[in-house]
Amino acid sequence: MIMSKTTTKEIRNLSDAEISEKIEHLRKELFDLRFKQATRQLTKTHRFKEARIELAQLLTVSNERNRSNTSS
Numbered sequence: 001m002i003m004s005k006t007t008t009k010e011i012r013n014l015s016d017a018e019i020s021e022k023i024e025h026l027r028k029e030l031f032d033l034r035f036k037q038a039t040r041q042l043t044k045t046h047r048f049k050e051a052r053i054e055l056a057q058l059l060t061v062s063n064e065r066n067r068s069n070t071s072s
Helices: 010-012 016-038 046-071
Strands: none
Touching: 010 046, 016 046
């Protein structure tokens, strides 16, 4: 389930569908991480930060594309 670190350039090269799929996947992963933490089963606590950062990058690119599409 661990994803490699993606750069902003790599994210910008993804299609809208791929970005939406990754956003959905990361949201599910964050939910699972919170659940594991609550039940004391979480061992890789650093995944929280990595997942949140990657989610923020994906949402930023997605919002930029939506804004450019509506203004054009």
